[in-house]
Amino acid sequence: MTALQQANVLGGRALRDSLRTPEAIVPTLFIPMFFLVVNFGQAGRIFTSDSTGFLFGQSYAAFTLPSSLLLAASFGTAALFLIEDIEGGYFDKLRAAPVARTSLVFGWLLAEAVKSAVITVALVLLSLPFGISIASGPLGLVLLIALTAAWAVVFAGFMQLIALKTRSAAATNSGGLIFFPLLFLTPNFVPRDLLTRPMEIAATFNPVTYVMEALRSLILRDFEWVAVSRGFAVVAVLGVVMLVLNVRLIRRYD
Amino acid sequence: MWVGRAKVPGMKLAVEAEGLVKQYQGRSGTVDAVRGVDLSVEAGEVFGFLGPNGAGKSTTIKMLTTLMSITAGTARVADLDVTAEPQAVRRRIGVALQEAGLDARQTGRELLILQARLFGASKHDARARATELLELVDLVEAGDRRIKGYSGGMKRRLDLASALVHEPDVLFLDEPTTGLDPASRLTVWDEVRRINELGTTVFLTTQYLEEADQLCDRIAIIDDGLIVREGTPRRLKEDLRERHGLDAEPTLDDVFLDATGRTRERAAGEVQEVTV
Numbered sequence: 001m002t003a004l005q006q007a008n009v010l011g012g013r014a015l016r017d018s019l020r021t022p023e024a025i026v027p028t029l030f031i032p033m034f035f036l037v038v039n040f041g042q043a044g045r046i047f048t049s050d051s052t053g054f055l056f057g058q059s060y061a062a063f064t065l066p067s068s069l070l071l072a073a074s075f076g077t078a079a080l081f082l083i084e085d086i087e088g089g090y091f092d093k094l095r096a097a098p099v100a101r102t103s104l105v106f107g108w109l110l111a112e113a114v115k116s117a118v119i120t121v122a123l124v125l126l127s128l129p130f131g132i133s134i135a136s137g138p139l140g141l142v143l144l145i146a147l148t149a150a151w152a153v154v155f156a157g158f159m160q161l162i163a164l165k166t167r168s169a170a171a172t173n174s175g176g177l178i179f180f181p182l183l184f185l186t187p188n189f190v191p192r193d194l195l196t197r198p199m200e201i202a203a204t205f206n207p208v209t210y211v212m213e214a215l216r217s218l219i220l221r222d223f224e225w226v227a228v229s230r231g232f233a234v235v236a237v238l239g240v241v242m243l244v245l246n247v248r249l250i251r252r253y254d
Numbered sequence: 255m256w257v258g259r260a261k262v263p264g265m266k267l268a269v270e271a272e273g274l275v276k277q278y279q280g281r282s283g284t285v286d287a288v289r290g291v292d293l294s295v296e297a298g299e300v301f302g303f304l305g306p307n308g309a310g311k312s313t314t315i316k317m318l319t320t321l322m323s324i325t326a327g328t329a330r331v332a333d334l335d336v337t338a339e340p341q342a343v344r345r346r347i348g349v350a351l352q353e354a355g356l357d358a359r360q361t362g363r364e365l366l367i368l369q370a371r372l373f374g375a376s377k378h379d380a381r382a383r384a385t386e387l388l389e390l391v392d393l394v395e396a397g398d399r400r401i402k403g404y405s406g407g408m409k410r411r412l413d414l415a416s417a418l419v420h421e422p423d424v425l426f427l428d429e430p431t432t433g434l435d436p437a438s439r440l441t442v443w444d445e446v447r448r449i450n451e452l453g454t455t456v457f458l459t460t461q462y463l464e465e466a467d468q469l470c471d472r473i474a475i476i477d478d479g480l481i482v483r484e485g486t487p488r489r490l491k492e493d494l495r496e497r498h499g500l501d502a503e504p505t506l507d508d509v510f511l512d513a514t515g516r517t518r519e520r521a522a523g524e525v526q527e528v529t530v
Contacts, residue, residue: 017359089355096349097372
């Protein structure tokens with residue numbers, strides 16, 4: 001059995017585990033939706049579609065949807081399931097089997113990607129009543145789902161690093177909170193050029209900015225390839241870094 | 255019908271360790287968990303590895319099963335070097351560690367199918383093997399229920415079954431009956447005997463000396479990271495009786511206390527090899 005097949009088998013099991021834990025899925029849908037409603041409720045009348053150029057004719061909810069999508073993709077529940085495996089001894093069972101170490105890393109990440117794709121679709125559908133449409137069309141929607149799912153893999157990979165290093169649910173949970181400062185150091189309320197200078201500098205150095213801008217461009221405009229490519233490039237680079245670090249850590253895991 | 259793999263032909267020593275050492279960095283400096291263990295377990299044996307809590311049993315078993323790196327020394331399992339060929343070793347061993355390593359959200363059948371798939375079985379063969387193993391450990395009725403509803407004994411038996419999916423040459427069991435009620439313990443003993451009769455070498459750690467007496471062909475006692483006794487239960491008892499001039503036959507408990515307790519002066523690192 002190849003490493004890819006093993007990852008697929010482990011991914012199937014991880015997905016089954018996730019589906020059997022609906023209490024872990026509900027918050028990933030509810031909280032991002034809550035933020036979308038609150039953000040739109042607070043600023044929807046300030047930024048109206050007919051008077052706000054950066055909305056490209058859509059409602060403010062369309063502008064703020066990427067924040068909610070990224071939030072949903074940044075729960076990193078895969079790492080918490082991994083901690084359960086470690087604490088319960090099942091992780092050692094898998095390590096004692098002739099499974100490629102990369103497959104051990106990929107199993108949960110694959111499940112995270114699938115789960116994130118489904119949640120993204122659900123969030124987009126739930127957002128439709130707010131007057132949101134995907135300006136880049138069906139292909140744009142596919143790219144939107146793919147980019148959000150890829151970000152979910154990157155973030156879950158980061159959380160898995162903490163899980164493998166600390167083997168502690170508390171530490172892994174706390175590590176996940178790092179996303180909140182990253183989410184707010186982005187142009188999540190207004191475009192980057194309208195931010196104050198210090199915030200603009202911070203946002204420019206924050207990789208989440210480019211993923212958010214790519215998602216936003218797919219929602220608000222027809223294909224803006226520069227923004228989209230930048231988003232995918234950031235996710236690809238971070239994805240490779242996370243994968244290499246995860247594999248290194250799992251190989252040295254004692 | 256899929257068979258995990260064929261047994262190693264002509265394998266004489268199932269486990270062979272020389273000068274096995276494990277050190278790790280603790281908060282107060284370097285900790286010597288295992289300080290130079292030599293072991294040889296013949297193919298087909300049930301070998302008991304005994305010792306008090308913290309003596310180095312689990313650390314040794316984790317090194318032998320590729321789960322922990324070896325600081326110094328060498329180990330061969332099923333004729334393979336543990337450090338140089340870890341994946342090949344994993345194909346030939348079955349492992350059931352102290353905590354029954356199970357995924358409580360899966361059913362027993364799903365868990366066994368997954369394990370068989372990871373060892374290379376096709377979907378069809380994995381299903382057939384899972385059914386076979388559920389029958390073996392008497393969990394057919396519970397096989398399609400989630401593991402979280404299983405009793406401690408059922409979990410242990412399922413863990414044992416999952417270690418057997420690929421018909422391993424060597425089965426490592428780390429305290430397989432700890433926490434079980436007497437009936438469940440007897441069931442596990444029966445399983446271990448049955449597995450051994452089928453040709454699998456069993457390497458088990460236990461704190462229950464009666465268990466070692468009942469099951470093991472040979473035992474080794476580890477204390478403070480060193481082997482302090484090794485031999486058949488019978489010979490170890492005879493040796494104790496002769497050395498202390500006892501009238502009655504000592505128990506394995508007496509042997510254990512003699513080797514690890516304060517009943518007699520014990521030179522650190524002293525190994526008494528007792529042969530039949």
